[in-house]
Amino acid sequence: KALETAAREVKKDHGSLDVAWGAVYRFKIPAPDGSYTDVPANGGPGPLGVFRVMSFGATGRAMDNPTRPFHGDTYVAAIEMSSPVKARTLIGYGNASQPGxxxxxxxxxxxxKQELRPTWRTKAEIEKHLEKREVL
Incomplete structure (x- = not known):
């Protein structure tokens, strides 16, 4: 009975039962130009054992859409204890809070895309990617 009810709701809301997760659940963040970066989401509840923990639903200000994430991974890192040490990281919501x-x-x-970015660890790597230097 519960499965039939859920199937009816999915068909009613999305037109079919085989709707893609990312077609419903979205990562949507304001872009510097005032538009939105809006891409298919992934992830799910941590208790289910997923690697990318993400909770979706309406909560708080500006979260009027139940298909947007409101909780989950903020920083992910994979460290390879090799010589030299290698690392890949991700801050999914971005690395700056400044609107522009x-x-x-x-x-x-x-x-x-469920990918991580290279982490710049050496002085040479950091200087290669340096955008601004402030000396106090």
Whole structure:
């Protein structure tokens, strides 16, 4: 009975039973130009054993859409204890809170594709990617 009810609800809301998860659940973050970066989401509840923990639903301000995430992985890192040490990381919601920064949404496509980015660890790697230097 519960499965039949759920199937009816999915068909009513999305037109078919084989709707893709990312067609319903979305990562949507304001972009620097005032538009939104909007890509298919992935992830699910931690108790289910998924690697990418993400909770979806309506909560708090600006969360009027039950298909948007409101809780989940904020920082993910995979460290290889080799010589030299290697690391890949991700901050899915971006690495800046400034509204005009290109780094608000630049990691979102990686989150959507379930990928991590290289971590710059050496002075040479950091200087190669340095955008701004402030000396106090």
């Amino acid at each position: 920064s290109k780094h608000r949404t630049d990691q979102l496509p990686l989150l959507q």
